[in-house]
Amino acid sequence: MSLYGDYDPDNIFARILRGEIPSVVVWEDEHVRAFMDVFPQSEGHVLVISRTSKARNILDVEPEVLTRLMAAVQRTARAVETALKPDGLSLMQFNGDAGGQTVFHLHFHIVPRWSDRAMKGHGHAPQADPATLEALAQRIRAELD
Known part of the structure; x- marks a missing residue:
């Protein structure tokens, strides 16, 4: 898909937000959701998305939404x-x-990196075990300010 086009309300993140597909939530509020990537490039890979915007990419996001996301x-x-x-x-x-x-x-990716571990390629990592993701989410959740 190009940089421009219509928002697809059936994309996987829209479906996650509607509860049609499960996700391991780290935290969320009325504006954003942070959740574990099911195809993590590294242990602890988290995605952050808007719960309110239909922006496909950074070029069409509303400035106030981008401020909240960052x-x-x-x-x-x-x-x-x-x-x-x-x-x-x-x-x-x-x-x-x-x-x-x-x-x-x-969406934004937060990928922890270790000097002695190779990072898996974007879109090429194997699917993670949900219990492992939940344990990582609990550890991260416990450190939220």
């Missing part, structure tokens, strides 16, 4: 860092097919 990304990244003690963090956001985007609902 605050949520920072809050979540701090909790991930405190809970998991990675050597670093990769924060990623992809736009359009050619830019690596695979789900056309604006």
Whole structure:
């Protein structure tokens, strides 16, 4: 899909928000949801999405939504860092097919990184066990400010 087009209300994140597909929620409020990526590139990989916007990518998101999302990304990244003690963090956001985007609902990736562990490729990681994701979410949730 290109950078431009109509929002698909049946994309996987829209379906997750409607409760049609389960997710392991780290935290949420009326504006955002942070949840574990089921195809994690690294242990503790979290996604942050808007619960209110129909933006497909960063080019069409409302400025006030982007402000909330970035605050949520920072809050979540701090909790991930405190809970998991990675050597670093990769924060990623992809736009359009050619830019690596695979789900056309604006989202941000928080991927913990360790010097001695290779990161799996975006869209190429195996599906994680839900119990493992829940245990990681609990650890991260416990460190939210």
